[in-house]
Amino acid sequence: MAAAADLEDVPSADLMTELLRRMKCANKPDKRLILIGPPGSGKGTQSPIIKDEYCLCHLATGDMLRAAVAAKTPLGVKAKEAMEKGELVSDDLVVGIIDDALKKPSCQKGFILDGFPRTVVQAQKLDEMLGKRGVRVDKVLNFAIDDAILEERITGRWIHPSSGRSYHSKFAPPKVPGVDDVSGEPLVQRKDDTAAVLKSRLEAFHQQTEPVIDYYSKKGVVANLPAEKPPPEVTSEVKKALTS
Numbered sequence: 001m002a003a004a005a006d007l008e009d010v011p012s013a014d015l016m017t018e019l020l021r022r023m024k025c026a027n028k029p030d031k032r033l034i035l036i037g038p039p040g041s042g043k044g045t046q047s048p049i050i051k052d053e054y055c056l057c058h059l060a061t062g063d064m065l066r067a068a069v070a071a072k073t074p075l076g077v078k079a080k081e082a083m084e085k086g087e088l089v090s091d092d093l094v095v096g097i098i099d100d101a102l103k104k105p106s107c108q109k110g111f112i113l114d115g116f117p118r119t120v121v122q123a124q125k126l127d128e129m130l131g132k133r134g135v136r137v138d139k140v141l142n143f144a145i146d147d148a149i150l151e152e153r154i155t156g157r158w159i160h161p162s163s164g165r166s167y168h169s170k171f172a173p174p175k176v177p178g179v180d181d182v183s184g185e186p187l188v189q190r191k192d193d194t195a196a197v198l199k200s201r202l203e204a205f206h207q208q209t210e211p212v213i214d215y216y217s218k219k220g221v222v223a224n225l226p227a228e229k230p231p232p233e234v235t236s237e238v239k240k241a242l243t244s
Contacts, residue, residue, distance in 0.1 A: 025055030031110040031242065032135060034117070036213060037143025038205045039198070040154040041227045042234055046141075047112055049235055054242070057107040061094055061116040068097050075100065095125045102133070110138070118208050120215050139242060140216040143227035143234075147202050155195050158187040 007015070031054045037043045051058050068076030069083070075096045079089045094116060101107060117123040130136055156169040160180040167174045167187060175181050191197065216222050223241035225234055 021055070025109055028055050028109055030135070030138075031056055032130065032138045033111070033242075034113045034137055034140045034216070035143070036140060036209055037227060038145065038147075038150060038202055039192075040150045041143035041145045042231060043114060043143055045231050046143075046234060046238055047114060050238060050242075051112055053239075055109040056112050057101070057104065057110075058112045058114065059098060059101055059107075059116075060114050061098070064097050064101060065089060065094070068100070073097075073100065091119075091122050091125050094122070095129050098126070099129050099133075117212055120211050123212050123215050137216065137219075137221055140213070140222045141238060141241060142213055142222055142224045144224045145227040149228045150202065151195060151198055154193050154198050155189075157193050158189055160185060160187055 033050065033056065035043045035047060047058055050056065065076075065079055069080045070076070075093055079093055079097070082089050082093070098113070098116070102111065113126075117126050127136065152170065153168075156171070158167045158169065158174070158178070159165070160167075160183065162185070163180070163182070165180060165182065166172075169177070174187065178187050179185070180187055192201075213222060223244075225237050225241065227234060229237070
């Protein structure tokens with residue numbers, strides 16, 4: 001709990017902004033969401049929009065594990081032991097870390113889970129934990145997109161390493177192919193952005209997550225989003241899905 005002394009040093013404008021945000025959020029309905037979609041499907045674009053619109057906390061399990069390890073929480077210590085032995089962190093540990101995170105004020109109105117659950121067993125364990133809290137997953141947003149469209153999106157990405165400027169050979173090409181518009185320096189492709197890497201990532205994604213989508217479909221909570229559409233259109237589809 002933050003001591004009053006800690007708050008004394010927070011600028012008034014920041015305190016007021018947070019207070020107004022909490023007042024605005026008080027009337028929002030609770031939402032517990034899972035985002036599922038392959039790399040390049042636009043989850044990263046929509047997630048912050050959904051988070052702000054519905055006052056949810058964003059739970060990325062990889063980041064949460066690292067934070068728990070760094071903070072030396074009891075679960076973090078167990079996770080570190082597993083990692084040091086080269087073992088996978090158990091599903092129970094990950095669900096425990098999510099459970100801990102849900103106690104934070106920022107998660108009061110609900111959450112967005114991204115990157116978890118990846119298997120049906122994880123989904124069952126998550127549901128069990130939420131059931132103990134008397135809540136459940138409200139919606140699973142499935143960013144459905146054709147693999148061929150993803151390949152075009154991802155393999156066309158080019159980066160200028162020192163500035164972080166990004167281009168796309170089809171959708172946002174540089175003035176001169178392979179060259180940064182500003183510095184004239186050469187552009188590079190990320191190792192992960194090649195067709196071969198993408199193919200293996202997509203195969204793993206479909207194999208792992210299709211059973212999870214089936215599992216939640218049977219519960220009637222899956223909304224299939226047309227993720228190939230431009231981001232503003234996907235945002236309006238998300239809003240429709242979350243008001244239905």
